[in-house]
Amino acid sequence: xxxxxxxxxxxxxxxxxxxxxxxxxxxxxxxxxxxxxxxxxxxxxxxxxxxxxxxxxxxxxxxxxxxxxxxxxxxxxxxxxxxxxxxxxxxxxxxxxxxxxxxxxxxxxxxxxxxxxxxxxxxxxxxxxxxxxxxxxxxxxxxxxxxxxxxxxxxxxxxxxxxxxxxxxxxxxxxxxxxxxxxxxxxxxxxxxxxxxxxxxxxxxxxxxxxxxxxxxxxxxxxxxxxxxxxxxxxxxxxxxxxxxxxxxxxxxxxxxxxxxxxxxxxxxxxxxxxxxxxxxxxx
Amino acid sequence: xxxxxxxxxxxxxxxxxxxxxxxxxxxxxxxxxxxxxxxxxxxxxxxxxxxxxxxxxxxxxxxxxxxxxxxxxxxxxxxxxxxxxxxxxxxxxxxxxxxxxxxxxxxxxxxxxxxxxxxxxxxxxxxxxxxxxxxxxxxxxxxxxxxxxxxxxxxxxxxxxxxxxxxxxxxxxxxxxxxxxxxxxxxxxxxxxxxxxxxxxxxxxxxxxxxxxxxxxxxxxxxxxxxxxxxxxxxxxxxxxxxxxxxxxxxxxxxxxxxxxxxxxxxxxxxxxxxxxxxxxxxxxxxxxxxxxxxxxxxxxxxxxxxxxxxxxx
Numbered sequence: 001x002x003x004x005x006x007x008x009x010x011x012x013x014x015x016x017x018x019x020x021x022x023x024x025x026x027x028x029x030x031x032x033x034x035x036x037x038x039x040x041x042x043x044x045x046x047x048x049x050x051x052x053x054x055x056x057x058x059x060x061x062x063x064x065x066x067x068x069x070x071x072x073x074x075x076x077x078x079x080x081x082x083x084x085x086x087x088x089x090x091x092x093x094x095x096x097x098x099x100x101x102x103x104x105x106x107x108x109x110x111x112x113x114x115x116x117x118x119x120x121x122x123x124x125x126x127x128x129x130x131x132x133x134x135x136x137x138x139x140x141x142x143x144x145x146x147x148x149x150x151x152x153x154x155x156x157x158x159x160x161x162x163x164x165x166x167x168x169x170x171x172x173x174x175x176x177x178x179x180x181x182x183x184x185x186x187x188x189x190x191x192x193x194x195x196x197x198x199x200x201x202x203x204x205x206x207x208x209x210x211x212x213x214x215x216x217x218x219x220x221x222x223x224x225x226x227x228x229x230x231x232x233x234x235x236x237x238x239x240x241x242x243x244x245x246x247x248x249x250x251x252x253x254x255x256x257x258x259x260x261x262x263x264x265x266x267x268x269x270x271x272x273x274x275x276x277x278x279x280x281x282x283x284x
Numbered sequence: 285x286x287x288x289x290x291x292x293x294x295x296x297x298x299x300x301x302x303x304x305x306x307x308x309x310x311x312x313x314x315x316x317x318x319x320x321x322x323x324x325x326x327x328x329x330x331x332x333x334x335x336x337x338x339x340x341x342x343x344x345x346x347x348x349x350x351x352x353x354x355x356x357x358x359x360x361x362x363x364x365x366x367x368x369x370x371x372x373x374x375x376x377x378x379x380x381x382x383x384x385x386x387x388x389x390x391x392x393x394x395x396x397x398x399x400x401x402x403x404x405x406x407x408x409x410x411x412x413x414x415x416x417x418x419x420x421x422x423x424x425x426x427x428x429x430x431x432x433x434x435x436x437x438x439x440x441x442x443x444x445x446x447x448x449x450x451x452x453x454x455x456x457x458x459x460x461x462x463x464x465x466x467x468x469x470x471x472x473x474x475x476x477x478x479x480x481x482x483x484x485x486x487x488x489x490x491x492x493x494x495x496x497x498x499x500x501x502x503x504x505x506x507x508x509x510x511x512x513x514x515x516x517x518x519x520x521x522x523x524x525x526x527x528x529x530x531x532x533x534x535x536x537x538x539x540x541x542x543x544x545x546x547x548x549x550x551x552x553x554x555x556x557x558x559x560x561x562x563x564x565x566x567x568x569x570x571x572x573x574x575x576x577x578x579x580x581x582x583x584x585x586x587x588x589x590x591x592x593x594x595x596x597x598x
Binding site: 179 | 315319366372382384385386415428431432433434435436437452453454455456457458460461462463464465466467468469470471474475476477553556557558559560561565567568570571573574575577578579580581582583584585586588589590591592593594595596
C-alpha cells in the first residue's frame with residue numbers, strides 16, 4: 001500500500017481531544033431529571049415549612065416520601081449506568097470533595113440516610129398510621145438533610161462541566177442551571193399535589209413559580225451566552241449546526257428574546273394561576 | 285549498560301512466581317477487601333518516557349511489546365487509508381503509533397508492473413515525508429483522570445506515574461470523560477477503565493517499560509525525569525542547529541493551564557498534526573468556580589422560595 005497523498009499533511013488534527021464520554025443515551029437525561037425533581041421537591045417543601053410551618057406542614061407528608069422515592073430511583077439508575085454495578089460500594093473507599101462524583105455519592109447517600117425516617121413518617125402519616133404532626137426527631141433529621149441536599153444538587157452540574165468533553169467543558173453555568181431548575185421543578189411538581197390535596201400552600205407555590213421562572217431564564221441565558229463565547233473548535237456536526245443557528249442571534253438579541261419570552265410567558269402563566277386560585281377560593 | 289539490563293531481565297525471569305493475594309471468600313470478605321489498604325510504598329525518584337519522534341521509524345515494535353507484556357488482546361484487522369491500523373488509544377491498545385503523511389500535492393499516477401521502471405523509480409526526487417509518533421498515556425503530574433476518579437482506583441504511584449487499579453475501578457466513566465488526550469478508555473469486555481500503566485510491574489522489578497525496551501532506534505527513552513528533560517532539551521538544540529526549526533518539546537514544561545507530563549515528546553511539527561493540543565486545559569481549573577456558581581444559583585432560588593412564602597403566606 002502506497003501513501004495516498006490526497007491532502008498534505010494528513011495528520012491527526014481531527015483526533016485532538018478526549019474520548020467520547022460513556023455517559024450517553026436516555027439514562028443520563030433521566031438521571032438529571034429525577035435528581036433535580038427529587039431534591040427540588042424536598043428543598044421547596046422543607047424551606048416552605050421552615051418559613052411558614054402552618055401552611056406547609058401538610059405538604060411535608062407527601063413531599064418527603066416523594067423526594068425520597070424519586071432520589072432512590074435515581075440512585076438505582078446511576079447504579080445501572082455504572083460499567084460494573086457490583087462494585088458500587090467502592091465509591092465509599094475514599095471521600096474526595098474535589099471530585100464531583102465522589103461529593104455526589106457521599107452527599108446523596110448522607111441525604112437519603114437523613115431523609116429515611118422523615119419519609120417513613122410522611123408515608124405513614126399520609127396513610128393515617130402516624131400522627132399528623134412530625135415528631136421532633138423527624139423534624140431534626142429533616143433539618144439535617146437540608147444542608148446535605150445543597151452539595152447533592154450542586155455536584156450534578158459539575159460532573160458534566162468538569163470534563164474534557166466538547167461543549168460541556170465550556171459550560172460554566174451548568175451547576176447553576178441545574179440547581180435553579182431543581183428548585184423550579186420542585187415547586188411545579190408540588191403544585192398539583194398541593195392543589196389536589198387542597199393544602200393551603202397551593203397559592204404560595206403558584207406565586208413563587210413566576211420569580212423562579214425568571215431566575216431560571218436568566219441562568220439559562222448566561223449558560224447559553226457563555227457557551228457561545230467559548231465554543232468553536234472541532235465540534236461535531238450537530239453542534240456546529242446548533243452553533244450556526246445560535247450565531248444568528250447576537251448576545252443582546254438572545255437576551256432580549258429570552259426576556260420577551262419570559263415577559264409574555266410569565267404573566268400568562270401567572271394570571272392563569274391567579275385565576276385558578278381565585279376559583280379555588282370561591283369554591284372553598 | 286545493555287548487558288546489565290539484559291542480565292536483570294534474565295534474573296527476574298528466573299525468580300519463582302510471586303504469590304498473589306488470597307482470594308476473598310464470601311460477600312463480607314469481598315467488601316472488606318474493597319476497603320483494605322496496603323502499606324504506602326516508599327517514594328522513588330520520578331521516572332518517565334521521552335519520545336523523540338524525529339527518530340521514530342513507525343515499526344510498531346512498541347505497540348506489540350506493550351500488548352505482549354500486558355496481555356492485551358489484538359485489535360481486529362481494520363484497514364484505513366494509512367499504515368495506521370490501530371486508530372486510537374483504547375482499553376486494549378495502550379500504545380498507538382501514528383502515521384502522518386506529509387506529501388504535499390497528490391502524487392502523479394505511476395506505471396505499475398510490468399511497465400514499472402525500477403531504475404527510473406529509484407532516481408525520482410524524494411517528495412514529502414512520513415511523520416511517526418508513538419503515543420501513549422502522558423502520566424500527567426496533575427492528572428485529570430486521577431482527580432476525576434471517585435473510588436481511588438486511579439493513583440499516582442511511588443514512581444510518580446499514573447495507574448489504574450483494575451480491582452477497584454467501578455467503570456463510572458469519569459476518567460474517560462476527563463482525560464483531554466483520549467487516553468483512558470472503558471473496556472467493552474469488563475466495563476472498567478484501562479490505560480498505560482508504564483509497566484508498573486516491570487518498574488518494581490527495576491526493569492524499563494516494555495515499549496522503551498523494544499524500541500529499536502531509541503526513540504522511546506525511559507529514565508529519571510530530570511535527566512530525560514535535560515537530554516530532550518539538548519536534542520532540540522541539536523535539531524535546530526541541523527535546520528529543523530519547528531522542533532519543540534511537548535509536555536516537558538508546564539502549559540498555561542495544564543501541568544507538565546511525565547511522558548513527553550519531541551515533535552517536528554505543530555502538536556495538532558500529531559493529535560495533541562497545543563494548549564491543553566485541565567478541567568479542574570474550573571472546579572471552584574463551577575461549585576460556587578452552582579451553590580449561589582441554588583441559594584438564590586431557595587431565597588426566592590423563602591421570600592415568596594414569607595410574603596404570601598402571611
